[in-house]
Amino acid sequence: MISTGAPPTELAARGLRAYIISMHAHDHHEHHGNDLTKAAQATLEKSGEQWTTMRERVFEALAGFDKPASAYDIAEAVSRAEGRRVAANSVYRILDLFVGANLARRVESANAYMANTHPDCLHDCIFLVCDNCGQTTHIDDDSITKTVRAAAKDMGFSPERPVIEVRGKCADCD
Numbered sequence: 001m002i003s004t005g006a007p008p009t010e011l012a013a014r015g016l017r018a019y020i021i022s023m024h025a026h027d028h029h030e031h032h033g034n035d036l037t038k039a040a041q042a043t044l045e046k047s048g049e050q051w052t053t054m055r056e057r058v059f060e061a062l063a064g065f066d067k068p069a070s071a072y073d074i075a076e077a078v079s080r081a082e083g084r085r086v087a088a089n090s091v092y093r094i095l096d097l098f099v100g101a102n103l104a105r106r107v108e109s110a111n112a113y114m115a116n117t118h119p120d121c122l123h124d125c126i127f128l129v130c131d132n133c134g135q136t137t138h139i140d141d142d143s144i145t146k147t148v149r150a151a152a153k154d155m156g157f158s159p160e161r162p163v164i165e166v167r168g169k170c171a172d173c174d
Helices: 010-014 016-022 033-046 052-065 073-083 088-100 140-153
Strands: 002-003 104-107 112-115 125-130 136-139 163-167
Touching: 033 052, 033 088, 052 073, 052 088, 052 112, 073 088, 073 112, 088 104, 088 112, 112 136, 136 140, 140 163
Parallel strands: 125 163
Antiparallel strands: 002 163, 104 112, 125 136
């Protein structure tokens, strides 16, 4: 499945051409735990947004899942942590902001989200989704998405940001 999501805030500010140029092959640091939360906060604030307590709670809940999580899953986790009900609508708005700011990735086919472990680095998304256990792996391979972009352009289509999802079975379930 190939789809396009809304371009990140930085993408919109820098323009598509700058985004494509920035996708060149390079190494990036995967953040985890408190380091991931700090990286997400820095990235969001750099984009001109505020890092509020609720946004932090939603991000921490999202990062705490080992599989893509729906807004309802995240709202439930935040509600338990806060000791009060948090509406999924509020979580959806925050997740939209996170996707736009490159803090989260949306797995289109599952209507679920994953924390981006390298929010300071832009790449097109390639997801490997296990139909058996739901485990989803995000990989960056700009050579593949470059080919997808070229094919779209050959058809007269202007791709914003390809998302590629490969459905199948993970190594644990195979």
